[in-house]
Amino acid sequence: MLVLINLKTYPCDPIAVATAAREVDETTTARIAVAPQAAHLERVAETGVETWAQHVDPIEHGSNTGHALAETVSEAGAVGTLLNHSERRLRLADIDGSLEAARRADLETIVCANNPAQIGAAAALGPDAVAVEPPKLIGTGTPVSQADPDVVEDAVDAAAAAGEDVSVLCGAGISTGEDVVAARELGAEGVLLASGVAKADDPRAALEALVEPL
């Protein structure tokens, strides 16, 4: 199971979380990765943890002030990028363009989507993975795997129907090992989570508990 911790812009210490994630990763069969803010990518990658960007733009080198260039993200140490997160929505053409930019820079890709129908459309664009996240459950601590298990199963079916080899993750409200196991039982190959670790009093303990039952 991929356990991807999105630090969003939470006021946590990204290096402390990344260091804990790298150390916990060595104790588990799960694959733990961290997605910090762009300005923290390099320092997070230096901890040795698998590092992801939260976003890249559909651009090349050139006159693109304020954008995130996939090559620069890669040079900073990221091995993958989220795209179209619920808090960083893109138009369809921009998702496609950002996927192209990420491929050009050899970044792995996860396209987020709100529901199974969007998952089908996102999977058809050929990312490495898609992540289904009902926006209303994000940050609530109520796991999608419990509140809306059909969404996860339907997303797995929608991705398979797209005919591409695309893994499915689920996210929103995931904060315990039980939630991760439930996600796996619904067909997800990973989880995308944030507040359960980034806002925890002890992020290392939260991570250990997340992967303990795997």
Ligand SMILES: O=C[C@H](O)COP(=O)(O)O
């Ligand atoms: O990227 C992570 C998701 O938006 C889930 O956030 P959450 O774990 O705080 O619900």
